[in-house]
Structure formats: structure tokens, C-alpha cells
Amino acid sequence: DGGITQSPKYLFRKEGQNVTLSCEQNLNHDAMYWYRQDPGQGLRLIYYSQIVNDFQKGDIAEGYSVSREKKESFPLTVTSAQKNPTAFYLCASYGGRADGELFFGEGSRLTVL
């Protein structure tokens, strides 16, 4: 079945370490997105990519980096510069309809110790 796969589902890291979260989709979607979710809050956009080899900052890009070398893959690196990295991270893709329905992965929960 087509879908979006995020890994790992749970990740623990020490403060000061960079971590990379994986996001792969086989929906043949051009656009992919990373959102962050904190307890009791909605989703906030970190980075997005509308086409391979191109990406833009979202609302809270500081301390994060991405790459988009392949259509299927959009990994997110949480760097040591991110001051409060513990959160639930959601990857999504968009099929290009005029409307904006996103298809989400199951999320990755990052805990920095």
C-alpha cells in the first residue's frame, strides 16, 4: 500500500548531539513537509520541499536542516542548535491537488536527555 514511513518511532539522544529523522513516501508526491507538535498544541511547520533539490523554511526552521536529494525521501536533522528539541515530529506529503489535503506519517518522538 502507498504511504509515508517515518523512522525511528522513538529516539533518545543526549543534549548536544545531532539526530536525523527519516521520512520516505511511495505516493509519488512532489511536495513533502515536516511539522513539529508539542503537548497541547497544534502542528507547526519546520521545513517543506515542493520539488526535488529544493526546500524552504517554515515557521520554526531554526536549529533544523533538511535535504531533498530524492523524490521519495525528505530527512530532517535536528541539530544541537535547536534549543528545545524534545517533541513529536510529523512528516507529510501533498499530492498536488488544488486543495491542501496532507498525508501524514505516524510520527517520530524525540526525547533529548
Next chain:
Amino acid sequence: GESVGLHLPTLSVQEGDNSIINCAYSNSASDYFIWYKQESGKGPQFIIDIRSNMDKRQGQRVTVLLNKTVKHLSLQIAATQPGDSAVYFCAENMRNQGGKLIFGQGTELSVKP
């Protein structure tokens, strides 16, 4: 500044009752709206959408109402079941913005058997 640890609005209903979840959206230029359901530890799932040229749309057991005058959106769930327990988010989008949705804070629905 960033708000941390906010408590989600909650709605508690009895199994079999109807539920109404409300959302105030922010941008009068938004022309597409989506309701997502998010179960604990999972990614959001699409429930129903509505375009700004409509004021009502029905799905299976769900109805979305849109009042553009007061920028208000509601989700009605008929005959609420325990499996409906989740956090519900509204999201807004402007045409040609692709998947860059703006999410509301969310409402936690709890269904009592």
C-alpha cells in the same frame, strides 16, 4: 514567545450522543478547510474537508459547517463511539499554497461508554 504545556480544550460526551467540535480560523483569505483526527501517538488522519464556496458538507457520520462571516468551522459527529476518542484539529489553507496548512490548537474528545 512560545507557549509550552497548554491544556487542550476538551469535550466529554456519552457514547451514542452527538458531538460538536468548534474551531475559529484566523485568515479571512483561507478558502479550504480540513478536519483531522489524531489518536494518541499517531499521525493525523483526514476526516473531511470543505471549500469556502460551501457552508455544509456531509460525510459518513460527520458533518462540517463553515461560517465565513465569523470565521468559524465546526465538526459534528453523530452517534459518537468510543473509537472517536482522539484529538481533532481544524486546518486552513489558501489556494495555491499547496500543503502549507495552518493548524488550530486542537480539541480532545473523550467518549464515555
